[in-house]
Amino acid sequence: MKKFYALLPFLGLFLIACEDDTTLPETPGPEPMEYTSGTADFSNYVAIGNSLTAGFSDNALFIDGQEASFPNMLASNFALAGGGSFEIPFMADNLxxxxxxxxxxxxxxxxxxxLGESPSPEVIEGQGTTEVSQKLTGTYNNMGVPGAKSYELLAPGYGSVAGVANGTANPYFARFSSSESATVIGDAAAQNATFFTVWAGANDILVYATGGGTGVDQEGNLDPSSYSRNDITDTNVFAGALNGILEAMTANGAEGAIANLPNLTDIPYFTTVPHNPIPLDEATAAFLNSADAYGAYNAGLAQLQQLNIITEEELAARTITFTPGEGNAVVIMDEDLTDLTGFNPALTNMRQATEENLLVLTARNHIGTLADPNNPTSINGVAVPLADKWVLTVDEQDLVETALESYNQTISALAAQYDLALVDANALLAELNANGFQQADGSIVDATFATGGGFSLDGVHPAPRGYAIVANAFIEAINAKYNSNLPGVNPLDYTGLYID
Known part of the structure; x- marks a missing residue:
């Protein structure tokens, strides 16, 4: 062994000499990939939609989020195959x-x-510098307007600065609309896009759902001017609006891609807060079960059951009981229950939540607080039932699902009618929620609130890494439809959560 070590310096000199005398052939690298647009023309790309198109994240629109929008990611891919510039109506800051x-x-x-007992979202401090009345000039390729419902994309005056104050216009669109009477689709179509994407319609049911079902299902009402903000849009109104959007965008022969809508109840806004988050000590549980609290309510229900006014099943569903320890279900108001106040004014429509009920994300900051600061027993979700806005009941979920199924059938039919690439965002979110997507480094991006990397802190909108997964779904559908070979984006190039 000592002899071997002693020879090492001489071997080194020998190798150097060989390098001097002989030039070793270089190993050829891979040929650079040539990207093509196939039968599509990406030279002028326009994106139409709502907050999901704009890059909304963490309950706001801001510069970094806009840069991480899925259309901007698509534009970076399109640039590899003849795509042009992609202009964004940037906010004034990152607040x-x-x-x-x-x-x-x-x-x-x-x-x-x-700062609290556990990490939680809070509004970042600072004075925002985005003033709606300071209009931007020029045209913009990202026509995503946060908050827009399908029919609002076609509404004249939706970009009126004067209309923002009275609720007839959208402040995001008012910043960059071409005129006070402009429509989103009018401004989009005027750009003569060669390629476009549409992802619209989520707000037509989302606002109802996030409001805990406090709105009205407007099925059968064809007059959207009579709708309230939290209502579900009639399916024919949605179909007519979407057809109008696609008719305008394809009038000059543009091609494009359209995405269907995900199952909204799979987003963290509805899957994070459990139905049974209440811990109780023995004394508190005993008090809540006593005649001074829910014991009298339960007795009144039992009396109605004995009189055959309600069934045994309804009695069991409405009876409220608590046990010492973890896992007590919150008490909720459920307007879908039979009204019993005519028999007993104390028998309001309250019951304890079940696994089928979906508590909204914002309920996490409401449950356990005091309804009356001067009454230490007035605990919201325990002694004081949660109002309808805090929970999406089974019947309300059924309304959402029915509308969603109809909307997606319309989207699929119109995609075929206008010969567009169809992106299955519904299946994408289902997979993200069920299993997540494994990345090149072995990590998993999923729908877990705050830590999964797929969703931002508002529990509704994707985080940049989630938007990258959406972008890749669009790219996959576009490549398949138009025989392009775009590479997609690497989700790991984008953050899973903004830290500050």
Whole structure:
């Protein structure tokens, strides 16, 4: 062994000499990939939609989020195969708040705060500098307008600065609309796009769902001017609006891609807060079960059951009981229950939540607080039932699902009619929620709130890494439809959560 070590310096000299005398052939690298657009023309790309198109994240629209929008990712791919510039109506800062005439009309974005017992979202401090009345000039390829419902994309005056204050216009569109009477689709179509994407319709049911079903299902009402903000759009109104959008965008022969809508109840906004988060000590549980609390309510129900006014099943569903320890279900108001107040005014429509009920994300900051600061027993979700806005009941979920199925059937039919690439966002979110997507480094991006990397802190909109997965779904559908070979994007190039 010592002899071997002694020879090493001489071997080194020998190898150097060989290198001097002989030039070793270089190993050829892989040929650079040549990307093509196939039968599509990406030279002028316009994106139409709502907050999901705009890059909304962490409950706000801000510069970094707009840069991480899925259309901007698509545009970077399109640039590899003849795509042109992609203009975005950027907000003024990375805070996300907005003012109108100096008065705040939108809060800043969320950040994850570590100051409490557990990390939780809070609004980032600072004074936003985006003033709606300071109009942007020029045309913009990203025509995503946060908050827009399908029919609002076609509404004249939706970009009126004067209309923002009275609720007839959208502040995001008002910043960059071409005129006070402009429509989103009119401004989009005027750009003569060669390629477009549409992802619209989520807000037609999402606002109802996130409001805990406090709106009305407007099925059968063809007059959207009579709708309230939290209502579900009639399926024919949605179909007519979407057809109008596609008719306008394809009038000059443009090709494109359209995405269907995901199952909204799979998003973290509805899957994070459990139905049974209440811990109780023995004394508190005993009090809540006593005649001074829910014991009298339960006795009144039992009396009605003995009189055959309600069934045994309804008695069991409405009876409220608590046990010491973890896992007590919250008490909720459920307007879908039979009204019993005519028999006994104390028998309001309250019951304990079940696994089938979906508590909204914002309920996490409401449950356990006091309805009356001067009454230590007035605990929301325990002694005081949660109002309808905090929970999406089974019947309300059924309305959402029915509308969603109809909307997606319309999207599929119109995609075929206008010969567009169809992106199955519904299946994408189902997979993200069920299993997640494994990345090149072995990590998993899933729908777990705050830590999964797929969704932002508002529990509704994707995080940049989630938007990258959406972008890749669009690219896959576009490649299949138009024989292009775009590479997609690497989700790991984008953050799973903004830290500050």
């Amino acid at each position: 996300g708040g907005m003012t109108l005439g100096g008065n705040k009309i939108a809060d800043n974005r969320y950040i994850l705060s570590f």
